[in-house]
Amino acid sequence: MCGIAGIINYKDKFRFKENLINASSMMKNRGPDDEGVWNDDVCGFAQRRLSILDLSQAGHQPMLSHNERYVCTFNGEIYNYKLIKNEISKLNLDIKWKSNSDTEVLLVGWEIFGKKILDKIDGMFVFAIWDRKDRTLFLARDRMGEKPLYYHYENDKFIFASRPSPLFQLEPKLSKDYDLQGIRYFLESGYVPAPYSIYSSVKKLPAGSYIEIRENKIEIHKYWNPENISTEFSWNKRSENDLLDELDQIISNSVNDRMISDVPLGAFLSGGIDSTLIVAMMNKFSSNKIKTFTIGFNEADYDESIHARKVAAHLNTDHHCNHLSVNDLQKLMPKFFSSYDEPFFDSAAFPTLAVSKLAKEHVSVSLTGDGGDELFGGYHYYRIVKILSYFYKAPKTTRKFLSAALKLMPTHNFQLLSNALNQTNVAESFSFMRGISKDFNSVLSNGVIENTVGLSDLFSKTSSSFAKNIDAAEIAMRLDARHTMNDDYLQKTDVASMAYSLESRAPFLSKGLIEWSYKLPIKYKLGIRSNKYLLRKLSYRYVPKKIMDRPKRGFGVPIDIWLRNDLKSWALDIINDDQNYEGLPIIKKTVKNLFEIHNNGSRNAHPLLWATLTMLQFNKNQNL
Numbered sequence: 001m002c003g004i005a006g007i008i009n010y011k012d013k014f015r016f017k018e019n020l021i022n023a024s025s026m027m028k029n030r031g032p033d034d035e036g037v038w039n040d041d042v043c044g045f046a047q048r049r050l051s052i053l054d055l056s057q058a059g060h061q062p063m064l065s066h067n068e069r070y071v072c073t074f075n076g077e078i079y080n081y082k083l084i085k086n087e088i089s090k091l092n093l094d095i096k097w098k099s100n101s102d103t104e105v106l107l108v109g110w111e112i113f114g115k116k117i118l119d120k121i122d123g124m125f126v127f128a129i130w131d132r133k134d135r136t137l138f139l140a141r142d143r144m145g146e147k148p149l150y151y152h153y154e155n156d157k158f159i160f161a162s163r164p165s166p167l168f169q170l171e172p173k174l175s176k177d178y179d180l181q182g183i184r185y186f187l188e189s190g191y192v193p194a195p196y197s198i199y200s201s202v203k204k205l206p207a208g209s210y211i212e213i214r215e216n217k218i219e220i221h222k223y224w225n226p227e228n229i230s231t232e233f234s235w236n237k238r239s240e241n242d243l244l245d246e247l248d249q250i251i252s253n254s255v256n257d258r259m260i261s262d263v264p265l266g267a268f269l270s271g272g273i274d275s276t277l278i279v280a281m282m283n284k285f286s287s288n289k290i291k292t293f294t295i296g297f298n299e300a301d302y303d304e305s306i307h308a309r310k311v312a313a314h315l316n317t318d319h320h321c322n323h324l325s326v327n328d329l330q331k332l333m334p335k336f337f338s339s340y341d342e343p344f345f346d347s348a349a350f351p352t353l354a355v356s357k358l359a360k361e362h363v364s365v366s367l368t369g370d371g372g373d374e375l376f377g378g379y380h381y382y383r384i385v386k387i388l389s390y391f392y393k394a395p396k397t398t399r400k401f402l403s404a405a406l407k408l409m410p411t412h413n414f415q416l417l418s419n420a421l422n423q424t425n426v427a428e429s430f431s432f433m434r435g436i437s438k439d440f441n442s443v444l445s446n447g448v449i450e451n452t453v454g455l456s457d458l459f460s461k462t463s464s465s466f467a468k469n470i471d472a473a474e475i476a477m478r479l480d481a482r483h484t485m486n487d488d489y490l491q492k493t494d495v496a497s498m499a500y501s502l503e504s505r506a507p508f509l510s511k512g513l514i515e516w517s518y519k520l521p522i523k524y525k526l527g528i529r530s531n532k533y534l535l536r537k538l539s540y541r542y543v544p545k546k547i548m549d550r551p552k553r554g555f556g557v558p559i560d561i562w563l564r565n566d567l568k569s570w571a572l573d574i575i576n577d578d579q580n581y582e583g584l585p586i587i588k589k590t591v592k593n594l595f596e597i598h599n600n601g602s603r604n605a606h607p608l609l610w611a612t613l614t615m616l617q618f619n620k621n622q623n624l
Helices: 017-025 081-089 102-119 180-189 233-237 240-257 273-284 305-315 326-339 349-360 372-376 380-393 396-407 412-421 426-434 446-451 455-463 472-499 511-519 533-539 559-564 568-576 588-599 606-622
Strands: 002-009 034-039 043-049 070-078 123-131 136-141 150-154 157-161 209-214 217-222 265-268 291-297 318-324 365-367 503-505
Touching: 002 017, 002 070, 002 123, 017 034, 017 043, 043 070, 043 123, 070 102, 081 102, 102 123, 102 136, 180 446, 180 455, 180 472, 180 606, 240 273, 240 511, 240 533, 265 273, 265 349, 273 305, 273 365, 273 372, 273 533, 291 305, 291 349, 305 318, 318 349, 326 349, 326 472, 326 606, 349 472, 372 472, 372 511, 372 533, 380 396, 380 412, 380 426, 380 472, 396 412, 412 426, 426 455, 426 472, 455 472, 472 503, 559 568, 559 588, 559 606, 568 588, 568 606, 588 606
Parallel strands: 265 291, 265 365, 291 318, 365 503
Antiparallel strands: 002 043, 002 157, 034 043, 070 123, 123 136, 136 209, 150 157, 209 217
């Protein structure tokens, strides 16, 4: 696990070594164990290394290939690198291996297979390979976007980094003007979807994509797209035990692959289905107690630590738990705003920072349950979408009549359902439910709304390329996997864990498991009475049903309560300071009204309010 950065300049002789060193220093937390800088007359790479595999200097980066034609800087892990190494060794090419690192396997694989190596590797990664002979650069990002890559290209100069902030060290004159489209997406969804970033000058490489750069030419291609996978309806004829056995094996293999490490490892454990299964399967492959880590809350409605403790006791793990209070959250605020160098909405970042800090005291690698909800139907939204989809098949007048009837109901949740039904299609309906702005007045100026597109347009466009025979709930899951998980949840985990130099790994995001889940018929995801039907059934093989059957809770924090109490003064200070709005198309009066609506208890407006506050605080920090 590392932080990487690089510069290519085809016009001028390379003179950016100091820029690379400065960019590298900003990524020290991503790689405290080693650092390296390499350059020729066109290209330069910087690398910060968190040593996980082959802790010796043989794994030092940037790394030159055996024939010295290629140079690589790599962030992440290739879990099946030993299998690829064995495959290469069978080719009788008389390769003299210098290390036991996955980076060397990647480089040798590149020499032999070129870009087809992407079809072979299973892992989380961003890597850049410079061809010294052809003067071309190749960059690739892993299939689901576990590892981030930001870049800027202009006038034959290309810069890239693991985070946006080092880019401004690589190119000190790079504009920090905000991207209006990015701001709108952020204040409607809570994240900025790739290829956008919060800056107009910076882009994100989408997951499952690569960039090729030649002099005067840049091309971006997608190398993997599971969204066109169709549901295997023939699986409805298979026995449930047969499917359970197959799923058990696939997840077990993925967990085993992700336990490869030359340093101590453990797992985040919430006590929910996903993290419980990961820990249970880790037990299969370890002769020692698995170290598990949980964060609890003093507010009982948000506290999952009691459930995690029950699971840990049953699985006999070496369990560690810390409780988080408002004071702890406030102490994490500087860490939050310094680590998340884009505005970040998801308040679960705070417990993720806390659990990463706790885990790092004991291990250097932690497995997570990320991806289980999106692949197997964990969120309540999916069931609502499935129900609403029947009305989208009915005459439009029927849907409009029901929407009007729901609008008259006294409970606001029914009115939200009315708005969801009032959208053009299922994808737009889901975007309304998933979005954070709901039916509140936008805090953005009219000019921004008129000249940008909203989350509903994004979801509708994305879903138009999905396989045509999939269920409405499956559409929602794939939209979540493409956008919400990629640009929110995975970024949250990556940044929080890297803030404490901890590597996080997500077994649910193996290529084979994703493709298998996309084929799984919807009835095995949304059961008659419960979500995540098949995954839940699998968990009963490892943990008693009475422990596992409980209402789902997210890994969130009581931001709604805290904004009315402990964080109220901070929120008012941010809202009332005119300087915080400079350069932003945010209307102060609308924000004040939103805060009043939330503070007087007439509605819970905390998602949009919290996103707006983090945007204003980010802007304040930028202007310091």
